[in-house]
Amino acid sequence: MKKPMKIAIASGKGGTGKTTLSTNLSALWAERRQVTLLDLDVEEPNSGLFLNGTLVKQETIEKFIPVWNPDPCRLCGKCQEVCEFNAVMKLGTEIMVFPELCHGCYACSDLCPNSALPMAARPMGELIHYRMGKLDFIEGRLAVGEEQAVPAIKRVKEYQKQELPDSELIIMDSPPGTSCPVIEAVKDVNFVILITEPTPFGLHDLKLAVETTRGLGKEMGIVINRDGIGDDGVERYCSDEGLRIVARIPQDRGMAKTYSAGKLIYLSHPVMKEELSRLIDFLEAL
Amino acid sequence: MKEIVVLSGKGGTGKTSLTASFALLAGSSAVVADCDVDASDMHLLLAPVAEREEMFYSGKEAVIDNEACISCNRCLEVCHFDAVETDGTLYEINSVNCEGCSYCERVCPVDAITMKPSLAGDWYVSKIRSGARMVHARLGIGAENSGKLVARVKNEAKDIASKDSKALVLVDGSPGIGCPVVSSLSGANYIVIVTEPTISGLHDLKRLRELIVKFRLPSGCIINKADLNSGYTDEIQKYLKHEKMDMLGTLPYDEKITSAMVQGKSILEEPYSDSETAGIIREIWQNIQFKLGLDGE
């Protein structure tokens, strides 16, 4: 079986067009072949707003946290002692677990001398799988109030491996920034596309994203979105750093309006379709 | 002392540019906190001069001493985060994956594992162009953005405001709805949400609103780039009314904001300060101050 091609679409700065690119790229590419798109921006998953398909599966994303069983418990406090995150505490005559603080390390559960803290599943979000034509789209959505994105991101990636093991092309819409949810989203891919806008904010955050991607040893290409709005700082930086600019999407009010209404841009704007077709050819050749 | 936190849910709505403008309007009566610590940009407009720099440690990471190690694999067995890597002889901790739970350290039969403090980033106290102080930070690459650094930045800003008798702490919050946002909400008096009239903007506004309701905090919304899609501008305004959130104002899409940014300025400054957009931003700020009883200070 051929090893799948995995491409992440990331950025340092939010709002630079990750979702615009991932949805348009995936949908256009799926006109040629099967594509799997994973929306890993689980705090604010937006890809689904632009893609309409039939529901394949919907499931709860769970994390495992310890649950106190008072019967065997001797209130020795070992659980609190071994928890690094203040998620398990002995308060008076009860053991209290704070699910939002728990990282799911299993230490308290495994090390309890009386097996009084078995691990149990607790809902933390939703996973939804849609299909439209040759595009399989899987979204991870963190429940409001849940604070840890990483377990949800892991589950979506795992789901793809289990349910779509034969998919040869996987595109991952990652969260913005450079912290651990982004690392989780990007760490297993073959190629990272970093999308930015040609402004001082865009440049500043691109540099952080480039540092992150280099730190993971990943091959990358840069997409400049809203080309024309700011200055040439990003261009010059890419040139100085030997970074490939793999696509340029021009600033266009008409395209912005189409996006604002939740529609795929390439369907009504030939410039976008051409640019993305060129990008697809480049990626196919990798 | 009042605390205003500016959030957006969705990135790219103009939150940071607007917060920088508000900071300049507030002048030296405010202490500014840049809590958008993962890729923070406000300093690009406010030109901070650092007075103080501190390293920031958050959590722990495991370190294996291969001399002491007997290759028993206990650490590998207990780690739920795939942080122990080995070729059979040498064992190494993948620091990106390590969550610092210390489970491996506790079970190693020969004490070959130690936990060391994890350097997560740096934070700074600086003076900005308005004469005010700003607390800002840089989160390290791949660091856990657990909200602790956000909490530190905010607490420092509050302490400075307290010591210097400043009436306002103005916080540039993070995008999303996770830990860093939750951390920036605590202790706030008012939340300003900057959104855009798009399907994504409204979607993310709703999720953010759900979070804010849990904290029972009053909030208001600014619709930026309002002329992009009047249909969505209307829908957002209806939503705000329904949710009893304040409608703070609408701003047109204005390239001058970007032109000013390129020059390291806010649109409130020359040569853009007489523009319509600059005028609206000033009005919105007056509005916010009035709501918090900060005008006339």
Next chain:
Amino acid sequence: MKIVFTAKGTTWEDAMDPRFGRADYLLVFDEESKELSVVDNREQSQQEHGAGPRTAQKVIDVKPDIVITGNGPGGNASRALEAATLDMYVGAGEMSIKEAYDAFKAGKLDKA
């Protein structure tokens, strides 16, 4: 009655700390013995999450009847405090400890 105040200092004249989890000090006043003692809580400001429950634990260990604070505890701390039978009074965030005590006695504070 034993009363715990969330405080910024260690004496009656010092200010109340409006926060719970990251309050600098917990001042404990025993109305019978008229003793005022101090629990140093400043390490919590260095804490990541979990400051609330940790502080709640310290409060519970003191076995007070009443806790007086400013804004009230956050979600986790609230849950932690349910493990103890005590009453919490809020709204004293901008007062001194003495003023907060007087306000409580005069029935001017809200029960959380």
